[in-house]
Amino acid sequence: MPQSQPDIQRVDTLVIGAGLIGSSVAMHLARMGVEGVRAIDFDLEGTLSSSELNAGGVRATFTQPVNIAMSKVSIEYFAQVAEEVGYRPCGYLWLHTPESLDRGLRARERQQAMGWQVDAWDVAELRRRVEFIDKVDDLAGALFAPRDGLVNPNTLKQHFRAEARKSGAQFDDRRLVRSAQSGPEGIRVVCDSFAPGVDEETKRAALTGGSAGAGAQVVYLARRVVNCAGPWAPEVARILGYRCPSQPVRRQVSIFDCRDVDLSPYGMIIDTSGVYFHPEATNGLSGFANRDEPPGFNFTYDGEAFFQERIWPALYERSSRFERLRHLTGWAGLYEVSPDESAILGEAPGLSGQDQGRIFEAHSFSGHGAMHSYAAGLALAEKMVSGRYLTIDARPLDCTRFDGGQLLHEGLVI
Numbered sequence: 001m002p003q004s005q006p007d008i009q010r011v012d013t014l015v016i017g018a019g020l021i022g023s024s025v026a027m028h029l030a031r032m033g034v035e036g037v038r039a040i041d042f043d044l045e046g047t048l049s050s051s052e053l054n055a056g057g058v059r060a061t062f063t064q065p066v067n068i069a070m071s072k073v074s075i076e077y078f079a080q081v082a083e084e085v086g087y088r089p090c091g092y093l094w095l096h097t098p099e100s101l102d103r104g105l106r107a108r109e110r111q112q113a114m115g116w117q118v119d120a121w122d123v124a125e126l127r128r129r130v131e132f133i134d135k136v137d138d139l140a141g142a143l144f145a146p147r148d149g150l151v152n153p154n155t156l157k158q159h160f161r162a163e164a165r166k167s168g169a170q171f172d173d174r175r176l177v178r179s180a181q182s183g184p185e186g187i188r189v190v191c192d193s194f195a196p197g198v199d200e201e202t203k204r205a206a207l208t209g210g211s212a213g214a215g216a217q218v219v220y221l222a223r224r225v226v227n228c229a230g231p232w233a234p235e236v237a238r239i240l241g242y243r244c245p246s247q248p249v250r251r252q253v254s255i256f257d258c259r260d261v262d263l264s265p266y267g268m269i270i271d272t273s274g275v276y277f278h279p280e281a282t283n284g285l286s287g288f289a290n291r292d293e294p295p296g297f298n299f300t301y302d303g304e305a306f307f308q309e310r311i312w313p314a315l316y317e318r319s320s321r322f323e324r325l326r327h328l329t330g331w332a333g334l335y336e337v338s339p340d341e342s343a344i345l346g347e348a349p350g351l352s353g354q355d356q357g358r359i360f361e362a363h364s365f366s367g368h369g370a371m372h373s374y375a376a377g378l379a380l381a382e383k384m385v386s387g388r389y390l391t392i393d394a395r396p397l398d399c400t401r402f403d404g405g406q407l408l409h410e411g412l413v414i
């Protein structure tokens with residue numbers, strides 16, 4: 001029997017991965033008038049994507065200027081569309097020991113110089129403002145950034161996609177990128193295309209290195225490709241023929257019944273232990289980044305054990321009113337961690353000949369992709385359309401920094 005020819009779709013720019021970052025890149029390119037923008041994803045719903053599994057925190061309280069700028073530009077946009085994306089300027093409150101306060105104050109100088117208000121509180125002020133924090137003997141003070149806050153990552157992603165579609169971009173679901181080849185006409189990206197109703201097991205298998213079975217083939221012939229595959233960016237980079245130094249690392253989040261504390265007047269609070277928490281509807285949400293977590297595609301939530309071992313002891317050490325917290329549920333997702341815990345953005349490294357100017361990347365946000373999403377898309381689209389960064393100088397985020405020894409070690413990561 002003759003084999004059926006694969007469907008070939010010609011596009012200008014193919015965005016691989018349509019989480020928060022890919023959707024933002026597609027939106028900005030389309031808004032800038034690029035025709036033929038196509039974003040593809042194996043699972044547009046994003047069941048295992050970081051964009052659906054994060055804590056929704058947005059802050060410009062970083063140490064690296066480029067990270068401050070990326071968040072500032074993003075949060076200013078979130079404020080303009082606050083209702084649609086669920087932005088609430090409820091603040092980030094960083095608690096500090098005497099050892100960490102100096103570093104926090106130095107970062108604050110930079111943040112304020114870049115136009116981001118951060119208030120310094122002594123312990124008495126902290127007690128007055130956040131009355132349930134009653135165990136403060138180890139604290140030297142706190143830093144509070146009132147415009148940091150929370151967004152709804154799902155509605156934010158839908159917002160980017162709706163705006164992208166309005167400007168002509170298209171989104172294709174159930175496309176799993178398998179191989180790519182560069183040629184004189186552009187880059188041929190070969191995908192397995194799955195029928196509607198892909199089940200949970202198939203999604204897990206495809207996105208954790210197992211076999212998902214093969215669907216029908218779809219081939220895209222693109223002038224340019226953008227790698228926005230989040231924790232899967234290293235594999236997509238391999239397919240596209242270059243190396244990405246990042247790794248996927250599991251991060252867990254618990255939801256708990258606060259019982260004796262009403263968290264609703266507060267925003268994100270980051271304890272000195274590294275445990276962070278914020279109100280989530282009528283409950284609390286709390287997470288902790290285990291620095292010893294091995295890299296890998298592990299989506300297992302350790303449940304009550306994680307809460308009892310990692311979350312509750314730290315919270316009870318901070319407030320006697322947290323004694324009766326009750327674990328409700330939780331989940332695990334992936335951080336896409338680069339060697340210096342700052343994002344990778346720009347043209348893919350090590351390309352030569354016909355590949356130059358054809359492959360771009362925006363990934364490895366190392367736990368801060370939601371808060372950088374708007375600006376990351378804007379910066380990359382400017383670079384692709386105008387050849388240079390206009391709004392934010394994102395050159396420090398170029399992947400070549402790892403070979404050139406110009407790492408951007410971010411001092412405020414959670």
Ligand SMILES: Cc1cc2nc3c(=O)[nH]c(=O)nc-3n(C[C@H](O)[C@H](O)[C@H](O)COP(=O)(O)OP(=O)(O)OC[C@H]3O[C@@H](n4cnc5c(N)ncnc54)[C@H](O)[C@@H]3O)c2cc1C
Pocket residue numbers: 016017018019020021022040041042043044046048049050051052053054055056057058175176177178228229230231232236251252253287332333334335336362363364365366367368369370371372
């Ligand atoms: C527990 C947790 C808490 C977090 N908290 C915060 C927070 O408070 N604030 C914040 O800013 N950030 C937070 N983050 C980080 C944030 O979620 C990520 O940085 C951000 O979502 C990254 O978005 P992305 O679009 O790059 O990746 P993703 O959302 O993972 O999207 C990548 C997409 O690529 C697709 N894909 C992968 N491989 C292929 C392939 N071969 N073919 C086709 N499609 C493919 C996937 O299906 C996926 O949809 C948190 C993350 C976790 C896990």
